[in-house]
Structure formats: C-alpha cells, structure tokens
Amino acid sequence: MKTHKAFxxxxxxxxxxxxxxxxTLPDITAVQATYRASIYKRLFILGCLAxxxxxxxxxxxxxxxxxxxxxxxxxxxxxxxxxPQQTAIIVWQIRMPYALMAACIGGAxxxxxxxxxxxLANPLAxxxxxxxxxxxxxxxxxxxxxQWHIAGVPDNWLVAGCAFVFxxxxxxxxxxxxxxxxxxxxxxxxxxxALVFSFQALVALMQFVASEDTLQxxxxxxxxxxxxxxxxxxALLAGSLALIFPLSLRSAGELTLLxxxxxxxxxxxxxxxxxRRAALLRISFLCALSVAFVGVIGFVGLVAPHxxxxxxxxxxxxxxxxxxxxxxxxxxxxxxxxxxxxxxxxVPLGIITSLVGIPFFLAIILKQRPMV
Amino acid sequence: xxxxxxFSGLIAQNLTVHYGRNTVLDDxxxxxxxxxxxxxxxxxNGSGKSTLLRAMSGLLPVxxxxxxxxxxxxxxxxxxxxxxxxxxxxALPAPVNITALEAMLAAKRIMPSRQGQxxxxxxxxxxxxxxxxLLKQFNIAHLALRxxxxxxxxxxxxxxxxxxxxxxxHALLLDEPLSALDLHYQYAVTKLLTQITRANNLVxxxxxxxxxxxxxxxxxxxxxxxxxxxxSGPPAEVLTPALLRTVYRVExxxxxxxxxxxFIVITDCI
Ligand SMILES: Nc1ncnc2c1ncn2[C@@H]1O[C@H](COP(=O)(O)OP(=O)(O)OP(=O)(O)O)[C@@H](O)[C@H]1O
Ligand SMILES: [Mg+2]
Numbered sequence: 001m002k003t004h005k006a007f008x009x010x011x012x013x014x015x016x017x018x019x020x021x022x023x024t025l026p027d028i029t030a031v032q033a034t035y036r037a038s039i040y041k042r043l044f045i046l047g048c049l050a051x052x053x054x055x056x057x058x059x060x061x062x063x064x065x066x067x068x069x070x071x072x073x074x075x076x077x078x079x080x081x082x083x084p085q086q087t088a089i090i091v092w093q094i095r096m097p098y099a100l101m102a103a104c105i106g107g108a109x110x111x112x113x114x115x116x117x118x119x120l121a122n123p124l125a126x127x128x129x130x131x132x133x134x135x136x137x138x139x140x141x142x143x144x145x146x147q148w149h150i151a152g153v154p155d156n157w158l159v160a161g162c163a164f165v166f167x168x169x170x171x172x173x174x175x176x177x178x179x180x181x182x183x184x185x186x187x188x189x190x191x192x193x194a195l196v197f198s199f200q201a202l203v204a205l206m207q208f209v210a211s212e213d214t215l216q217x218x219x220x221x222x223x224x225x226x227x228x229x230x231x232x233x234x235a236l237l238a239g240s241l242a243l244i245f246p247l248s249l250r251s252a253g254e255l256t257l258l259x260x261x262x263x264x265x266x267x268x269x270x271x272x273x274x275x276r277r278a279a280l281l282r283i284s285f286l287c288a289l290s291v292a293f294v295g296v297i298g299f300v301g302l303v304a305p306h307x308x309x310x311x312x313x314x315x316x317x318x319x320x321x322x323x324x325x326x327x328x329x330x331x332x333x334x335x336x337x338x339x340x341x342x343x344x345x346x347v348p349l350g351i352i353t354s355l356v357g358i359p360f361f362l363a364i365i366l367k368q369r370p371m372v
Numbered sequence: 373x374x375x376x377x378x379f380s381g382l383i384a385q386n387l388t389v390h391y392g393r394n395t396v397l398d399d400x401x402x403x404x405x406x407x408x409x410x411x412x413x414x415x416x417n418g419s420g421k422s423t424l425l426r427a428m429s430g431l432l433p434v435x436x437x438x439x440x441x442x443x444x445x446x447x448x449x450x451x452x453x454x455x456x457x458x459x460x461x462x463a464l465p466a467p468v469n470i471t472a473l474e475a476m477l478a479a480k481r482i483m484p485s486r487q488g489q490x491x492x493x494x495x496x497x498x499x500x501x502x503x504x505x506l507l508k509q510f511n512i513a514h515l516a517l518r519x520x521x522x523x524x525x526x527x528x529x530x531x532x533x534x535x536x537x538x539x540x541x542h543a544l545l546l547d548e549p550l551s552a553l554d555l556h557y558q559y560a561v562t563k564l565l566t567q568i569t570r571a572n573n574l575v576x577x578x579x580x581x582x583x584x585x586x587x588x589x590x591x592x593x594x595x596x597x598x599x600x601x602x603x604s605g606p607p608a609e610v611l612t613p614a615l616l617r618t619v620y621r622v623e624x625x626x627x628x629x630x631x632x633x634x635f636i637v638i639t640d641c642i
Contacts, residue, residue, distance in 0.1 A: 032500055034517055035473060253482045259468045260475065260520075263461040264532070266431050268479050268539065269454030313519075314469040315478070 042312040042322075049311075049325035053103055056332040060099030063340060066090055101229035101293070102335035102349070103328040104237045106300050108286040110327020111241075113301030114308065114320055115248060118255045119279045120185045121262065126302035127287040130174060130188075131195025132167045133298075136291030138199045139166025140221045141206040144214050156228065160292035163221070167288030170195055175280055179273075185262075224297040224350030226335055233293045240289055244282050245324065251275060252316035259314050297350050299357035300327045330356065380441050381406040382428070382457065382543045382575045387436035389420075389427045396423045396599055400436075403594060403604045405543075407573045410566045412586040412607070414579075415596035416620055421579045422462055424596065425545040429459035440543055440575070451484045458541035462548050462579075465532040467521035472512075472531045475520060476503040479535045506534045509564055511557075526552040533561065537568065543575035550582065558582065562589045587611055587626075587634045595619060608634065617642065 062068050068076075068087070076083045076091040109127055116125045127133060142148075143162040150158055174195065178188050207218055220228070254275050257265040266272050290297070308322030334352040341347050383404040389397040397420050405411050415421050427434045430445060430453045438445045440456055448456070465475070480486070480499055507513045510530050520528055529552045536544065549565075550558045562585055569576040577594075580586050586593050587607045594604040597619045603610045616624045616636070623640040 028501055028504060031473070031504060031516055032497065035500065038471075038517075253478055256470065256474075256478045257482060259470070260465045261461065261463055263431070263463060264465060266450070267429060267454065267459040267461055268535075269451040269482060269484070271450050309469060315474055 042315075042318045045311050046318065046321055046325060049322065049329060053325055053328045053332055056329060056336060057099050057103060060102065060332060060336050060339075061091070061095050063336060064090070064095060065344060068095075097229040097231055097234050098226050099332065099335065101226050101234050101237070102331045104234065104241060105226070105290045105294055105297065106304070106327040106329070106331025106334075107324040108237065108241050108290050108327070109297065109301040109331070110304035110308070110323040110325070111245060111248060111320060112283040112286045113327070114305035114316075114323035115255065115279045116283050116301070117305050118258055118316070119276045120188055121258075122185060122189050123306070124302070125189060126299075127283065127290075128196065128296075128298055128301065130192035131170050131199055132284060132287040133291045133296045134196045134199035134203065135170035136163040136167035136288060137221045137296050138202045138206070139163040140292070140295075141203050141210075141218050142166075144217045144221075145206045145210045147214075159217075160233070163292040164288045167291050168284050170199075171280055171284035171288075175277065219348075221295040222350075223348035224295040224353075225346070225348050226294055227346060229293065237289050237293060240285065244286060245320075248279075248282060248320055249317065251278065252320055255279070255316040255320075256314065259316075295350065297331070297353055299353045300330050303357045304330055382440045382577070383438070384424070384428050385437045385439075387424070387427055387434055387438070389423055389432055389434050391423075396420045397427065398599055400424070400599065400601065402601060403592075405575050405577050405592075405594075407575055408570050409576070409591040410562075410569050410589070411575075411577045411592040411594060412580045412590040413577055413594050413596060414581075414583065414586060414619075419596045420599045421596055422547050425459055425547050425577070425579065429454070429457050429545055431459060451482070454541070455483060455485070455539070456541060457543040457545065457575075458536055458539055460533060460536045460544070460546045460549060462551070464525055464552060465520060465528045465535070467523070467528065469519055469521055471517050471519050472507065472523070472534075473500065473503055473516045475531060476506070476535050476538050480538055483539065503534070503538055506538055507531075509568075510534055511560065526554060526557065529553060530557065530561070540572075541574075544569075544577070546576070546578035548579045548581065550578075550580065550585070558585060559589070583611060583616075583636050584634075587636065611636070 058070075061073055062070060066087075068091070072083065072087065073091060076088055080088040080092065113126045116127065116130070117123055122129075140159050140163040143159045148158060148162070149155065153161075174188060174191055177191060203218075203222060207215060207222075210218055254265065254270045257268055257270055258272065258275065262272055287301075304327035305319070305323040308319050308326045311326075312318040312322040331349070331353065334356050335349060337356065338347045338349050338352040341352070381404045384400065384402045387397055387400045387402075388395065402424070413421050413424070423432065426432045427436075428438050428445075430448070430450055434446075443456065445453055445457060470478070477499055480503075504513055504516060507516055510533070512527065512530050512534070515523060515527060515531065520531065523531070529549070533546070533549050536546070546565075550561060553561060565576060565578070566589065568574065580590075590607055592605065593607045593610050595602055595610060595615065602619065603615055611626065613624055613626065616622055621642045622638050623642065624636050624638045626634055626636055628634050
C-alpha cells in the first residue's frame with residue numbers, strides 16, 4: 001500500500017515538471033556566433049602550438065655547450081661572415097639542422113599517427129604499431145652489417161635508402177594482405193604487431209652477428225638520433241611534409257566522417273577503401289623517411305594525436321594540423337632535453353621521447369571517459 | 373521526377389549477395405518502392421534486412437540490378453550514388469568529440485556537388501540554417517552545439533537521422549532508425565518521416581521491429597524471411613496471424629479499436 005502511494009505521488013510530480021516539448025529554435029545568429037567563436041578558439045590554440053614550436057626552436061638554437069646570445073645568433077643567421085668561423089659552423093652545421101630536423105620529424109610522425117589512428121579506428125595505432133619503423137631499422141641494419149656499397153652513392157644515403165625501402169614495403173605488404181583477405185582494422189593492427197616483433201627479432205639477430213664498430217652504427221637506428229641531420233636530409237623531409245600535408249588536409253572532411261563509424265562514412269558517400277589506401281600511402285612515406293633519417297623514435301606518433309584531439313576536437317581540419325604541431329613541439333622539447341640532460345652528451349632521442357611521452361600518455365588514458 | 377518511365381521508384385531485381393561463401397540473398401527481386409510513400413521492411417533477426425539495404429545503397433558487392441526511376445544505380449560511383457540513394461546504418465553514430473552541427477555540416481560538405489570548395493568557403497549560412505531547421509523539426513535544436521560524446525544513444529540516433537536527411541537524397545534506406553528512441557520519438561520521428569516523404573516525394577524504406585508502428589503509420593510493408601520476400605503490400609493485408617506465426621513464430625491476433633487503430637496482441641510464442 002505504502003509503495004503504491006509513493007509511486008502515484010512520484011508520477012504526479014513527474015507530470016508537474018514535464019518538459020515543454022515545443023523546442024525553441026536557438027537564435028540562428030547566436031548559434032552562428034558560437035560556432036564561429038569555437039572555430040576562432042581552435043585557430044587560436046593552433047597558433048599557440050605554433051608559437052610553442054617557434055620558441056622551442058629558438059631555445060634549441062641558443063642552448064648548448066657553446067653559449068650563444070640571441071644577438072650573436074641573429075648576427076650569424078643574417079651575416080655569417082662577420083662572426084667567428086667556429087660560431088658560424090656551430091649555428092649552420094650543427095644547431096639549425098638538428099633543431100629543425102627535430103621539429104620536422106615530430107610533425108611528420110604526429111601527422112602520420114593522427115591519420116593512422118583514424119583510418120585504423122584504433123587509439124593505439126601509431127607509425128610503430130604497423131612495424132614501419134621496425135622494418136626500417138631492419139633494412140638499415142642489413143645495409144650496415146652486410147656492408148653494402150654502391151659506387152657513387154654515399155654509404156649513409158645507401159643505409160637511409162635501404163631503411164626507406166623496407167619501411168614502405170612493410171606497409172604495402174600489409175595493405176596487400178588486408179586487401180587480399182578483406183581483413184578488418186583489428187586484423188591490420190594484429191598483423192602490424194606481428195611485423196613489429198619479427199623485425200625486432202631480426203634486428204636483434206643482426207646486432208648479434210655485428211662486429212664492434214658496426215654495432216655503434218646499429219644503436220643509432222634502434223635508439224633514434226638527430227645527430228646525423230644534414231641540410232640535405234632536412235630539405236627532403238621538410239619538402240615531403242610540405243607536399244603531403246595539404247593532401248592530408250584535403251581528406252580532412254572524409255576522415256572526420258570516418259571517425260563516426262566506417263559504415264556511416266561509407267553510407268554518406270566516402271570511398272573508405274580508397275581513403276584508407278591513400279592515407280596509408282602518405283603515412284608510410286612520412287614514417288619511412290623519418291626512420292631513414294633519424295632511426296626509431298617512438299611515442300610521438302602515438303601521443304601527439306591524442307593531445308591534439310583533446311585540445312581542438314576531432315574535426316580533422318583542426319586535429320591534423322594540431323597533431324602535426326603537437327608532434328613538432330614534443331620532439332623539439334625532447335631534443336632540447338636530450339642535449340641538456342647530461343652535460344656534454346647527447347642522449348639518444350628515442351629514450352627521451354619515451355620518458356617525456358609517458359607522463360602525457362598516462363594523463364590521457366587515466367582521464368579518458370569510459371567508452372561505450 | 374520521371375513519371376513517364378516504365379516505373380518510378382526504387383527496385384532491386386535478381387539480387388544475389390554473399391558474405392564469403394555464405395549466400396544471404398539469392399536471386400531476390402523486391403517490389404517497387406514508390407515515391408511519396410513510407411515503406412516498412414520487416415523480418416526477424418538475421419533475415420537479411422540490413423544486407424538488402426546495404427546492397428541497394430552500394431555498400432556491398434552484388435550481382436543484380438538496382439534502379440531508381442529507371443537509373444541504374446550500379447553504374448554510379450559511391451559518392452554520386454549516395455546523393456541518389458542514402459543508407460542510414462543500424463549502428464549508432466560513434467560518440468566522438470564533434471558537435472552535432474559540425475557532424476551535419478561535415479556530411480553535407482563531402483557531397484560531390486560541393487567538391488572544389490575549400491573549408492574556408494564553407495560553412496555557408498544556409499547550410500547552418502538548413503541544419504538547424506532540420507534539428508528543430510526533430511525537436512533537438514538545443515543539442516546543436518553539444519558534442520556527440522556527451523549525448524545519449526537515442527540523441528545520437530536522432531542526430532544521425534538528421535545528418536542523413538540533411539543530405540537530401542531521393543531515396544532513403546533507414547536501418548532501424550527507431551531502435552534507440554523512446555515512445556514519444558518513435559512516433560514523432562515516424563510521423564515526421566512520413567511528412568518529409570510526402571512533401572519531397574521521397575522513396576523511404578525503413579527497417580522496423582515494432583509491428584504496431586508498421587501497422588498504423590506505414591503505407592506499405594514488405595516482409596523478408598530467410599532471404600526471401602514472402603509478402604508485401606498494405607500493412608493491414610500483409611500482417612495476418614498466419615504470417616506472424618510463420619515469420620515471427622508467435623501466436624497473435626490483430627484487434628481494431630473503435631477509432632480504427634490496429635494493434636497486435638501476442639498470446640503465445642511458439
Ligand atoms: N559481415 C558479415 N559477414 C558474414 N555474414 C554476415 C555479415 N553480416 C551479416 N551476415 C549474415 O547475414 C545474414 C543476414 O544479416 P543481416 O544483418 O542482413 O540481418 P538483419 O535482418 O539486418 O538482422 P537484424 O534484425 O538483427 O538487424 C545473417 O545470417 C548474418 O549471419
Ligand atoms: Mg540489421
């Protein structure tokens with residue numbers, strides 16, 4: 001009896017507070033203004049990231065064993081004949097390629113990671129999940145340990161070329177496999193993980209058979225280092241990034257819809273297989289180039305897209321540039337840390353990025369809302 | 373519209389679809405789904421309803437012939453095809469960090485007729501206006517600037533439906549558009565779809581599991597059973613106790629109220 005009464009009062013209360021179903025249309029101009037404001041806010045965040053990259057680049061130029069004042073740096077930059085030759089060499093041959101390479105590699109890996117997480121619909125996808133970098137490291141180690149030579153080609157370019165070929169072919173092998181078997185995205189990831197382990201085992205095998213002095217070279221590939229950055233490799237990477245980024249941005253609308261579900265995107269007219277193939281092509285190119293020039297650098301490709309999505313949302317017109325800038329910022333800061341952590345020694349970058357990346361990563365996954 | 377064609381509407385002929393070695397639809401020919409009518413596609417779980425709709429919208433490789441007003445849809449590429457005939461998937465839109473309005477604008481922006489416009493040109497005021505109007509018709513204009521990952525399943529389903537309608541196709545293939553909706557919205561959305569279908573002369577085919585809605589609010593029903601269409605026509609003629617027994621394995625009778633509403637009373641399940 002008592003429960004019955006409680007029920008009936010509850011129902012009456014519910015009726016009293018029943019919402020008015022006539023929906024009032026929010027003022028169109030107000031909605032437009034809010035929408036505009038949200039776009040400007042995201043552009044502002046992108047601007048801040050870009051400013052952060054510029055500042056960390058500046059710090060990278062100035063900080064180091066040889067102290068440079070900003071004015072001396074600017075003087076070297078614009079009038080290098082008026083400064084001591086040693087300073088000019090430090091700025092032009094060491095600091096600038098190193099710092100710019102860090103930012104470019106970070107940007108390339110961030111962009112590749114963002115596209116990869118979208119097309120594979122997996123938050124753990126990164127250029128390394130597919131074994132792209134492991135394949136590259138294996139290619140490089142083959143060339144180093146077996147001491148391949150081609151007349152007229154400098155050895156370091158040969159090694160880089162070998163790494164590139166292996167990275168790109170690993171992606172294509174994966175793509176062939178998935179197209180042939182009509183595999184879904186989780187199968188792609190699993191095959192990628194299998195590739196990572198096989199290539200890591202092969203690299204370990206190469207290290208095992210390598211002689212003392214080639215081992216030193218191998219460590220460069222497996223730990224990642226910017227110390228071999230030159231203007232030529234920098235130009236190649238920056239040029240590719242400048243070519244590929246607009247292409248990525250052109251697919252931004254389709255990638256955004258893909259986030260809402262593969263079938264939904266397809267039903268709205270997105271050619272998902274074509275989009276996925278084009279994205280994998282861009283990703284493999286960027287990853288292969290970065291592996292070829294600086295070796296295996298983990299984590300940036302994984303965390304940068306997550307951070308960018310938190311900052312600017314999942315509209316890829318913003319999250320793709322956001323990931324690129326976040327990646328550039330992380331790697332730029334990491335490269336600074338790598339040089340000042342132990343005075344006189346440049347710690348391999350791969351170590352620092354993982355150490356810098358882990359706190360970020362933990363913060364993200366622990367904050368993540370439960371997904372349905 | 374092309375009224376002088378041999379038939380006007382959406383029709384699939386001799387359709388064969390398989391997943392791997394498993395043939396789901398075998399030489400199926402549908403009745404012609406006409407313009408301006410709301411048709412319900414009924415059938416038990418696994419009978420091939422989603423497969424049929426996916427096949428008709430070009431998401432699956434098929435053998436057979438699918439025509440809309442005499443136009444062979446099979447000869448079109450997916451982006452163009454989706455402008456004629458749009459499928460709404462059964463799965464709800466994923467809870468992503470995008471606002472409802474942006475989701476609707478994104479769906480409009482990838483239409484082939486809009487290619488060549490840069491992101492900066494869009495979104496036009498009319499696009500925003502049209503999207504908001506649609507959301508208002510669904511009674512969810514207040515969700516326009518909310519993110520999808522902060523909405524409930526039913527709210528996301530409504531946004532997904534609005535997103536599909538915003539594309540203004542000629543034929544709409546809706547896969548269980550009411551599955552996550554409350555009692556009010558199940559009726560409100562069906563009535564709204566009927567109204568839009570009539571006003572714009574659309575072909576609307578929707579998969580339903582609620583036979584009472586099919587019986588009272590739909591113009592035609594089509595029943596799919598084990599990959600074959602075993603009945604189609606006006607709901608009152610098709611939905612008989614005998615059919616419910618074979619297709620849904622329930623004992624039922626169909627009652628009519630004084631004000632001419634029909635409802636199905638299930639008495640037992642076989
Ligand atoms: N991707 C797939 N791969 C293999 N078989 C599939 C696949 N999708 C569906 N099927 C099979 O095809 C048949 C029809 O499936 P379909 O999804 O069309 O059913 P449905 O009528 O939509 O069912 P529901 O009412 O549960 O949505 C089922 O037997 C199912 O097992
Ligand atoms: Mg289904």
